[in-house]
Amino acid sequence: MQAIKVENLSKLYYLGGGRSDSLRDALASFVRQPKTKAKQELWALRDVNFTVERGETLGIIGHNGAGKSTLLKILSRITKPSSGAAEIYGRVGSLLEVGTGFHNELSGRENIYLNGAILGMKRREIEHKFDEIVAFSEVEKFLDTPVKQYSSGMYMRLAFAVAAHLEPEVLIVDEVLAVGDVSFQKKCLNKMKDVSREGRTVLFVSHDMSAITRICSRAIALDKGGVILDGEATRVVRDYLSSSLGISAERDFTGDVSNAPASEFVRLKRVRIVNEHGETSGSHDIRRKIGIEATYEATQGGQILLPNFQIYNQDRVQLFTVQDISREWHRRVKEKGEYTSTVWIPANFMAEGSFSVNFAVVTYLPSMRVHFNAVEVAGFDVVDSIEGDTARGDFAGKMDGVIRPILDWETSFNG
Amino acid sequence: MAQELEKSTEITRIEPSGSWARFDLKDVWKYRELLYFLAVRDVKIRYKQTAIGIAWAVLQPVLTTAIFTVLFSNFARFETKDVPYPLFALSGLMIWLFVHTAITTASNSFVNNANLVTKVYFPRLIVPLAATLAGLADLLVSLMILVILMIYYGINLTAHIWLAPVFLFLGIAQTVAFGTLFSALNVRFRDVKFALPFGLQIWMLASPIFYSSAILSEKWRLIFAINPLVGILEGFRAAVFGTPFDWTIIGISCVSIVILLLVALIVFKQMEDSFADLI
Numbered sequence: 001m002q003a004i005k006v007e008n009l010s011k012l013y014y015l016g017g018g019r020s021d022s023l024r025d026a027l028a029s030f031v032r033q034p035k036t037k038a039k040q041e042l043w044a045l046r047d048v049n050f051t052v053e054r055g056e057t058l059g060i061i062g063h064n065g066a067g068k069s070t071l072l073k074i075l076s077r078i079t080k081p082s083s084g085a086a087e088i089y090g091r092v093g094s095l096l097e098v099g100t101g102f103h104n105e106l107s108g109r110e111n112i113y114l115n116g117a118i119l120g121m122k123r124r125e126i127e128h129k130f131d132e133i134v135a136f137s138e139v140e141k142f143l144d145t146p147v148k149q150y151s152s153g154m155y156m157r158l159a160f161a162v163a164a165h166l167e168p169e170v171l172i173v174d175e176v177l178a179v180g181d182v183s184f185q186k187k188c189l190n191k192m193k194d195v196s197r198e199g200r201t202v203l204f205v206s207h208d209m210s211a212i213t214r215i216c217s218r219a220i221a222l223d224k225g226g227v228i229l230d231g232e233a234t235r236v237v238r239d240y241l242s243s244s245l246g247i248s249a250e251r252d253f254t255g256d257v258s259n260a261p262a263s264e265f266v267r268l269k270r271v272r273i274v275n276e277h278g279e280t281s282g283s284h285d286i287r288r289k290i291g292i293e294a295t296y297e298a299t300q301g302g303q304i305l306l307p308n309f310q311i312y313n314q315d316r317v318q319l320f321t322v323q324d325i326s327r328e329w330h331r332r333v334k335e336k337g338e339y340t341s342t343v344w345i346p347a348n349f350m351a352e353g354s355f356s357v358n359f360a361v362v363t364y365l366p367s368m369r370v371h372f373n374a375v376e377v378a379g380f381d382v383v384d385s386i387e388g389d390t391a392r393g394d395f396a397g398k399m400d401g402v403i404r405p406i407l408d409w410e411t412s413f414n415g
Numbered sequence: 416m417a418q419e420l421e422k423s424t425e426i427t428r429i430e431p432s433g434s435w436a437r438f439d440l441k442d443v444w445k446y447r448e449l450l451y452f453l454a455v456r457d458v459k460i461r462y463k464q465t466a467i468g469i470a471w472a473v474l475q476p477v478l479t480t481a482i483f484t485v486l487f488s489n490f491a492r493f494e495t496k497d498v499p500y501p502l503f504a505l506s507g508l509m510i511w512l513f514v515h516t517a518i519t520t521a522s523n524s525f526v527n528n529a530n531l532v533t534k535v536y537f538p539r540l541i542v543p544l545a546a547t548l549a550g551l552a553d554l555l556v557s558l559m560i561l562v563i564l565m566i567y568y569g570i571n572l573t574a575h576i577w578l579a580p581v582f583l584f585l586g587i588a589q590t591v592a593f594g595t596l597f598s599a600l601n602v603r604f605r606d607v608k609f610a611l612p613f614g615l616q617i618w619m620l621a622s623p624i625f626y627s628s629a630i631l632s633e634k635w636r637l638i639f640a641i642n643p644l645v646g647i648l649e650g651f652r653a654a655v656f657g658t659p660f661d662w663t664i665i666g667i668s669c670v671s672i673v674i675l676l677l678v679a680l681i682v683f684k685q686m687e688d689s690f691a692d693l694i
Contacts, residue, residue: 013692074429077536079691086429100534103456105463110456117452118535169425 001089003170003201004052004075008084010225011045011070044070046225047084054089057202059216059233061209061240063282063354063379066222068205072096072174075203090201093120093168099159104148108139108158111147115162129165136187137161164191171195172203189215209237209352209383249273249282251377261372265303266361268372269338270295273357273380286352286384286391286404293342294359301336304365309343310358312376313351319402323362331365348391351404352384432688442538450541450548457520457549472556476512480505483625493626498656499568502561506655507624507648509557510583514590514644515615517550521594522611525602529694539687543598547591554583565655573657582651589643589672596679599686602693623648628664640667643675 045067052058062068073079075086076094101118102111112133116126126133134140137158139150147155173192192215196202206212212219212233219236221229229236250272253260261268274291275281284290292309308323322343324330357380360373384390384404391404443450462468480501487493488500495503524546525532525539532539601607622644628636639645646668653660 073533073691077427077429078533080432080688081429083431088427088429089425091425092427094536097530097534101528101531103460105460106456110459114452114456117449118531118537120535120537123448 001054002051003054003056003090004050004086004088004203006048006050006075006084006086009045009048009071009074009081009086010043010083011067011074011079012082013042013044014040043225045074045081048222048225048227050220050227050230052201052203054201055196055199056218057196057204057216059212059219059236060203060205060222061212061219061237062222063381067225068222069096069174070225071222072172072203072205076172088170090169092170092172093166094172095119095163095166096172096174098156098163102147102155102159105146107146108137108143108150111158112162115159116166119163119166120168121166133161133165136164160188164188168200170201170203174205209240213237249378249380250280251374261359261374261377262299263361263369263371265298265300265363266305266371267297267299268294268359268361268374268377269297271357271359271374271377273378274342282379283381283383286350286382287347287389289347290345290350290380290382291342292345292357292359292378293340295338295340296361297338298334298336302333304331304363305334305339305371306330306362306364307341307343308360308362310360310373311345312356312358313402314354317402319350319355348406349403350382351399351401352382354381355379439538443540443544446537446541449537450545453541453545454548454551457546458552461549461552469556472553473560475553476505476509476557476560479508479512483508487625494629495627496629496658498652498658502564502568502570502656503627503652504625505557505561505564506652507622509554509561510586510644510648510651511619511622511624512557513550513554514586514593515619516553517547517590518593518597518615519611520550521546521590522597522601522607524594524598525690525694526605532694533691539690540595540683543594544591546598547587547594550590551587561655570656572655575654575657575660578654579651582647582654585643585669585672586647586651589647589675592672592675592679595683596675599679599683599690602690603686618642618644636661636664637667640664641671643668643671646671 048067048071060068060071070079072094073096074081075088076092076096078096099115101115103114106114112130113123113126117123134143137154137160139154139158142150142154147158150158189211192202192204196215202215204212204216216233218231219229219233220227221236221240229239250270252270253267254269257267270293272280272293273282273284274293275284276289276291278291292311294307294309296305296307298305306324306329308321310321311319313319324341324343356376357378358373358375359377361371363369363371384392384399391406392399462471465471467474483504484501487504493500521543524542528542531537531542597607597611621639621642624644628639628645628649631639640663646665649661650665650668652658
């Protein structure tokens with residue numbers, strides 16, 4: 001029995017001059033011929049085909065921008081495809097976010113009803129499961145308190161509790177497991193496993209490869225809007241990680257000088273993420289150092305030009321900013337010519353996940369000036385192994401924290 | 416469990432939007448509970464974090480009525496026949512305040528609920544509908560004030576009072592039409608945010624809220640009635656105060672309301688598929 005059938009599903013977005021934001025533009029393009037503004041087409045999905053059997057748990061992996069979110073949005077009926085079709089057999093429940101529609105001013109009780117209704121539950125169904133939801137969330141005492149007074153942990157637990165009691169035949173989940181403390185996560189994972197054991201179909205998108213292999217029997221990998229790998233979950237994850245699917249481990253502007261980030265003093269030529277051997281790579285073992293390299297041209301010379309990288313994780317949390325404060329270049333004027341600057345992120349420092357890099361060139365002396373800041377100019381993944389020699393030790397679950405350093409320990413036996 | 420699953424015959428078919436999508440009002444009915452919860456939410460949060468809370472729902476119509484009474488029954492006199500001016504003004508204002516608030520909140524409803532639109536599926540029509548219906552709570556409060564005032568002035572009800580709810584319903588229908596239309600347009604064109612307050616001001620002056628349409632000549636009154644509020648206000652007052660009905664005016668306004676509703680639904684249907692991408 002099939003649960004989901006996806007046929008030639010495609011979604012086209014127009015970027016830039018594609019649509020008019022103001023009435024004036026729309027009217028103008030209605031009256032005159034539309035100006036030939038650079039209208040950039042972007043196929044977020046292109047001819048995607050797959051089927052999911054009833055009771056199967058399918059994991060979907062891929063870099064940011066590979067089309068995962070678009071696929072989920074189409075299957076959740078939030079947006080329409082541009083062409084192709086999909087059919088889902090059975091009641092669909094989709095969780096693209098935990099706590100959608102929660103209102104800060106309303107009490108926990110009120111939010112359970114509101115959120116339940118938003119997720120498509122009937123009022124009677126919510127009443128029926130109310131006590132279960134409250135017990136699962138562990139916030140009994142604060143049911144009549146506005147949720148704005150909840151701690152973020154309580155808030156997420158309540159939100160997940162409602163979502164976990166949605167009982168659709170086909171469940172679509174996007175990265176919602178990254179909530180709460182470890183014991184609560186275990187509870188959530190078990191709930192997901194129960195769902196699939198009960199013969200329901202689950203579609204699960206995550207950046208967390210270990211969660212995918214633990215929960216899913218099968219996985220597909222997306223890249224540039226298409227399915228590139230499809231098969232048993234552990235095999236797909238392994239193949240995906242070993243392939244160099246680096247979305248943008250390298251960005252080269254030398255063929256497109258007019259679009260290169262630049263000021264009158266400096267122009268960006270290239271940004272790459274490299275491994276310890278200097279090879280471009282989008283996927284890095286947590287136990288190896290990672291190099292971020294930028295090549296830029298001082299077009300006039302005579303300025304102090306400091307390279308500056310900003311690293312973000314997939315939750316858009318800025319992990320750190322790093323700039324050249326080396327004694328050599330810190331206050332030294334750069335002559336006209338090409339420069340390559342590399343910064344090395346040590347091994348066992350980043351947590352696992354997907355990261356994006358902004359690159360800026362900045363001058364502080366004599367006065368502060370940001371020449372350009374190339375946002376999300378490159379990206380890379382960090383993968384943690386489970387061989388016991390990383391910070392995770394023998395723990396195989398999902399680890400919290402935005403960094404994952406190995407630190408020195410001292411333990412003394414005091415009798 | 417397996418058997419239960421076998422029984423399910425629900426099939427969701429996902430396709431590109433056709434050029435003339437069907438009006439799927441059945442889907443809205445299916446999600447009526449969500450409509451209820453969203454409307455209740457809007458009512459509950461409207462006066463949160465205010466010092467006097469729900470008293471605002473009383474103060475707004477009462478104060479405005481008082482101001483209008485001082486202005487228009489003392490300085491510039493408007494003829495309101497046998498109806499005391501405060502009653503006349505309040506009966507118009509309560510409907511106007513509802514229309515004004517509901518259309519304003521409905522037109523911003525998608526922008527304010529962007530997180531819902533981009534994360535969950537439900538019939539999009541629910542959003543402006545809920546915003547409009549939430550305004551009914553205030554209308555109910557005003558209605559109670561009107562009843563109290565009518566008792567105070569000793570107004571006798573006539574057999575036509577049963578028509579009053581009908582005109583209130585027409586008022587809700589035209590508000591739904593405008594609210595839906597502007598909510599959809601506002602997703603694409605944020606111009607609505609700037610144009611709407613201006614349009615509402617003009618609309619208020621062009622509606623018989625603090626004056627009676629009797630001040631116009633017969634011919635002009637018919638053109639005036641294209642404004643749906645004219646028929647609604649005149650009809651509501653006739654039903655409540657027992658004054659004669661002008662059915663021609665009411666008829667013209669009704670036709671306006673029907674056309675408005677159709678236009679709003681068609682525009683909405685055409686635009687709703689792209690909401691999640693545009694917002």
